[in-house]
Amino acid sequence: MFQADAKKPIGGNIIAHMSTTRLGLRKGRGETRICKVHQSPSLPEAEATFAITPGGIDDAPE
Structure with missing residues (x-):
């Protein structure tokens, strides 16, 4: 059984059509x-991992 993609752009179609670059953010481990x-x-099309720490945004631990 197939499911539709549940992801929706924030701001709806107006923001989706006005922007040239679209980024997706998701939670990884920890x-x-x-x-x-x-x-x-x-x-x-590429992915980058990072970590949110008390000091700000850092490289993700390996």
């Missing part, structure tokens, strides 16, 4: 977060 470039005219 304090790790993952940012994915979904659509961009100048960047390839």
